[in-house]
Amino acid sequence: MKKWLGFAAAIALSLAIVPTVIGSASAADKLKVGFIYVGPVGDHGWTYQHDQGRLAVENKFGDQVETTFVEKVAEGPDAERAIERLARKGAKLIFTTSFGYMEPTLKVASRFPDVKFEHATGYKQADNVATYSSRFYEGRYIIGQIAAKMSKTGVAGYIGSFPIPEVVRGINAFMLGAQSVNPDFKLKIVWVNSWFDPGKEADAAKVLIGQGADIISQHTDSTAPLQIAGENGVYAFGQASDMIAFAPKTQLTSIVDDWSSYYITRTQAVIDGTWKSGDTWGGIKDLMVGMAPYTNMPADVKAEAEATTAKIVSGEFHPFQGPITKQDGSVAAKEGETVAIGDMLGMNWYVKGIDDQLPN
Amino acid sequence: MGGTEAIILTIITASTPLLLAAIGELVTERSGVLNLGVEGMMVMGAVCGFGAAYTTGSPYLGILAGIAGGMFMAFMFAVMTQTLATNQVATGLALTLLGLGLSGLIGESFVGLPGAKLEQISIPFLSTIPFIGPILFGQDILVYISIALVFATTYVLFKTRVGLIIRSVGDNHNSAHALGYNVIAVRYACILFGGACSGLSGAYLSLAYTPQWIENMTAGRGWIALALVVFSTWLPKRLAIGAYLFGAVWIMGLYVQAQGFGIPSQFLSSLPYLVTIIALVIISGNKTLTRVNTPACIGQTFVPDR
Numbered sequence: 001m002k003k004w005l006g007f008a009a010a011i012a013l014s015l016a017i018v019p020t021v022i023g024s025a026s027a028a029d030k031l032k033v034g035f036i037y038v039g040p041v042g043d044h045g046w047t048y049q050h051d052q053g054r055l056a057v058e059n060k061f062g063d064q065v066e067t068t069f070v071e072k073v074a075e076g077p078d079a080e081r082a083i084e085r086l087a088r089k090g091a092k093l094i095f096t097t098s099f100g101y102m103e104p105t106l107k108v109a110s111r112f113p114d115v116k117f118e119h120a121t122g123y124k125q126a127d128n129v130a131t132y133s134s135r136f137y138e139g140r141y142i143i144g145q146i147a148a149k150m151s152k153t154g155v156a157g158y159i160g161s162f163p164i165p166e167v168v169r170g171i172n173a174f175m176l177g178a179q180s181v182n183p184d185f186k187l188k189i190v191w192v193n194s195w196f197d198p199g200k201e202a203d204a205a206k207v208l209i210g211q212g213a214d215i216i217s218q219h220t221d222s223t224a225p226l227q228i229a230g231e232n233g234v235y236a237f238g239q240a241s242d243m244i245a246f247a248p249k250t251q252l253t254s255i256v257d258d259w260s261s262y263y264i265t266r267t268q269a270v271i272d273g274t275w276k277s278g279d280t281w282g283g284i285k286d287l288m289v290g291m292a293p294y295t296n297m298p299a300d301v302k303a304e305a306e307a308t309t310a311k312i313v314s315g316e317f318h319p320f321q322g323p324i325t326k327q328d329g330s331v332a333a334k335e336g337e338t339v340a341i342g343d344m345l346g347m348n349w350y351v352k353g354i355d356d357q358l359p360n
Numbered sequence: 361m362g363g364t365e366a367i368i369l370t371i372i373t374a375s376t377p378l379l380l381a382a383i384g385e386l387v388t389e390r391s392g393v394l395n396l397g398v399e400g401m402m403v404m405g406a407v408c409g410f411g412a413a414y415t416t417g418s419p420y421l422g423i424l425a426g427i428a429g430g431m432f433m434a435f436m437f438a439v440m441t442q443t444l445a446t447n448q449v450a451t452g453l454a455l456t457l458l459g460l461g462l463s464g465l466i467g468e469s470f471v472g473l474p475g476a477k478l479e480q481i482s483i484p485f486l487s488t489i490p491f492i493g494p495i496l497f498g499q500d501i502l503v504y505i506s507i508a509l510v511f512a513t514t515y516v517l518f519k520t521r522v523g524l525i526i527r528s529v530g531d532n533h534n535s536a537h538a539l540g541y542n543v544i545a546v547r548y549a550c551i552l553f554g555g556a557c558s559g560l561s562g563a564y565l566s567l568a569y570t571p572q573w574i575e576n577m578t579a580g581r582g583w584i585a586l587a588l589v590v591f592s593t594w595l596p597k598r599l600a601i602g603a604y605l606f607g608a609v610w611i612m613g614l615y616v617q618a619q620g621f622g623i624p625s626q627f628l629s630s631l632p633y634l635v636t637i638i639a640l641v642i643i644s645g646n647k648t649l650t651r652v653n654t655p656a657c658i659g660q661t662f663v664p665d666r
Binding site: 039040041042043044048072157163188189190191192193194196197198199200202203204206207208209210211213222223224227228231241245246355356357359 | 363366367369370373374377464467468471472473474477565569570571572574575576577579580581610611614615617618619620622624625626629
């Protein structure tokens with residue numbers, strides 16, 4: 001009797017399994033693409049733009065792909081579980097969209113050799129892990145130029161998140177752009193030690209405006225600083241997405257992250273079976289960095305901004321081309337050279353003309 | 361806008377949400393209930409406040425909606441912890457998680473929309489006095505409410521019969537019950553008051569501080585408010601001092617950075633916490649007074665036996 005029961009149970013089990021196998025067979029025709037986000041999709045900044053990229057992939061490929069995302073995943077060991085879960089659920093291409101996911105991504109990737117991984121803003125690759133980032137500093141140079149043209153006091157306020165190379169590079173590019181117009185331009189820098197704290201970012205903007213900055217630039221993710229600038233009639237630049245709605249009369253432009261072309265290209269590569277690991281660092285030319293419309297400025301300033309944009313796109317000009325002197329007086333790049341790639345990626349110095357000290 | 365005046369105005373805006381949320385939690389804790397869900401109630405207040413203000417165009421309706429949002433969350437907490445006698449710490453933490461998630465869901469369609477700013481009240485003549493005018497007479501209504509609440513709660517808690525009942529429920533719920541007071545009902549009321557204040561604080565963030573809705577925009581202010589309550593030894597006036605001290609050091613940290621003195625920003629960011637804790641520990645040095653003011657039954661579940 002017991003044997004019979006076991007036999008019946010085995011049949012029942014195998015019957016139960018059959019439909020699921022068929023189900024997953026039809027789903028296998030679709031490429032599953034997974035995304036891991038550090039913030040909420042609704043931050044209207046960094047994560048929001050990545051999600052726009054995901055939606056672009058869905059729009060482009062329709063039924064060929066199925067995308068999923070996990071949001072608000074803490075950086076560090078916790079991320080490993082989230083990434084692994086996506087891989088186990090059958091995702092064949094996974095984008096991990098924050099710097100702190102570097103080690104977790106590599107770890108999971110070693111366990112899933114047939115899954116392709118893409119890690120944003122990192123520097124470690126593997127056979128199935130590619131890295132990608134954007135040359136946001138190109139945009140920062142342009143807004144620095146605009147800032148120096150538009151400022152009356154000759155002082156800009158800069159709200160930074162953390163003193164990491166990415167942000168320091170942005171500050172330097174901004175300053176180099178400003179110095180190309182006004183060599184005596186001054187920069188006041190406030191670090192809020194957070195990527196996302198609307199209240200604190202707003203406070204920083206208020207403090208900077210109170211101290212005579214008449215241009216506000218930010219390297220944090222919320223729309224708050226721009227809104228405060230708008231309320232006070234101070235010119236400012238948006239971050240990550242076009243934030244004109246928050247300061248219709250004072251947003252000059254905005255550096256827009258555009259991941260859609262990259263995500264579409266990479267998804268296509270997986271579908272075609274041509275995906276290869278590597279490092280992509282795309283700029284305005286590659287459509288990975290966009291500039292929101294130049295608004296609230298006179299025609300000549302706009303024309304110059306457009307001219308600089310065109311020169312960067314054509315490769316005629318590089319924001320970090322020499323001569324560039326560091327704050328301590330040493331040479332970062334000689335005439336006719338650009339700052340070395342290693343120095344670019346690990347930038348931990350200010351250019352000459354910034355009065356502040358870089359926090360360690 | 362002069363430099364000093366601008367700084368003081370910024371300090372007031374930075375301190376007000378902390379004070380509003382903390383004063384509500386103070387009353388809740390005085391009745392013997394520890395609600396760790398302040399952050400969740402605040403963020404619900406923020407999203408409801410913004411949503412109502414955006415759809416109706418009236419920031420004042422937004423304030424009411426913010427209060428309602430906070431109270432809705434507090435009501436769930438009260439049902440769980442008082443009627444169903446669940447663990448307060450666990451329920452409070454769950455309330456925070458629920459609030460953060462639910463607000464994100466509700467607020468999905470409000471992301472990226474600039475809202476109308478709650479206007480400042482300007483009293484004729486008085487608000488045009490240089491320096492003092494804008495600081496004392498040119499604030500928005502929530503700033504005045506927060507100050508009024510400090511005095512009102514001090515008065516009610518320590519000078520009225522209602523306050524005596526609240527404190528007795530918080531200090532010894534068995535005795536209060538034996539005397540015939542309805543412990544559960546008192547705690548319900550105090551939890552709801554706490555929710556209303558947290559909701560108000562959230563509404564302040566999304567209507568006055570940064571008039572917009574962004575997910576998770578409270579960014580941990582609920583936890584700071586909770587800490588302020590403990591360090592103020594449950595006294596409203598000390599709480600006000602603590603909140604303003606925290607706000608002042610917070611803003612001065614940013615100010616000093618912008619001056620470029622080269623003090624590490626990480627240190628400046630942690631300074632408000634340090635200074636506030638040290639200052640409040642010093643002013644509450646009197647141990648007997650501290651013990652008297654600590655609600656003895658805090659966090660304990662009360663189940664009436666008859």
